[in-house]
Each structure stands twice: as C-alpha cells, then as structure tokens.
Amino acid sequence: MKNVIPSMSKMKGTVVKLDLQNTATIEMNSQRYVPKYQRYFPVTTRVKAHNPNEVNAVIGDIVEINFCRPLSKTKHFVITKKVSKDVLFKLKQESKEEAKIKSKRKTEEKEIKK
Numbered sequence: 472m473k474n475v476i477p478s479m480s481k482m483k484g485t486v487v488k489l490d491l492q493n494t495a496t497i498e499m500n501s502q503r504y505v506p507k508y509q510r511y512f513p514v515t516t517r518v519k520a521h522n523p524n525e526v527n528a529v530i531g532d533i534v535e536i537n538f539c540r541p542l543s544k545t546k547h548f549v550i551t552k553k554v555s556k557d558v559l560f561k562l563k564q565e566s567k568e569e570a571k572i573k574s575k576r577k578t579e580e581k582e583i584k585k
Contacts, residue, residue: 498517
C-alpha cells in the first residue's frame with residue numbers, strides 16, 4: 472500500500488458494487504446531528520476505492536479504507552483490509568428492491584386512476 476497517506480483516519484464501509492477493473496464502491500453509514508430539529512438523522516456516503524489484488528474484496532464485505540493520492544477523477548481511496556462479511560447485506564438489498572417495486576406499482580395505479 473505505497474499510496475496510502477498514514478495521517479488520515481481509517482474508515483469502515485461495505486462493498487456495494489464492483490465497478491471497473493480494481494474499483495469498488497464503498498457505502499458508509501453514519502448519523503448527523505441537525506440542530507434545528509435536535510435529532511440525529513442517518514446519512515449514507517458512497518465513495519469509489521481502489522481494490523488491490525492482495526485484498527480482492529467482494530460484494531458484501533466490510534472493509535477498511537484509507538485516503539490516498541488521486542488515482543482517477545473520482546477514486547481517492549484504497550481498500551487496506553477486509554474486516555468481516557456483512558451477514559445482512561443480501562436481506563438489505565432485497566428489501567430495497569421490494570420497496571422500489573412497490574413504489575412503481577403505486578405510481579402506476581395513480582396514473583391509471585387519472
């Protein structure tokens with residue numbers, strides 16, 4: 472990992488998509504405080520990261536990423552290691568797909584009634 476900047480903090484996320492050669496999309500979930508409502512709201516951030524052959528992360532892996540020099544226009548991170556496997560990843564993806572299908576059906580039904 473010669474391109475890693477050691478001073479930057481390490482972040483954890485889940486591999487959501489394997490894009491081009493040696494590139495993965497990492498999704499990181501966090502909470503952000505909104506003072507107006509005095510509550511925390513969930514925030515999801517997606518970044519592209521270099522997936523080296525030594526690590527070879529696959530979809531559903533929880534990985535640790537570090538900031539590095541720009542490798543391309545959108546790729547500024549590198550995967551340093553696999554932490555574990557996200558057990559509930561498939562269930563989350565299936566529930567998202569079901570929600571998309573339900574929302575499409577509702578919009579179609581509204582258009583038919585008009």
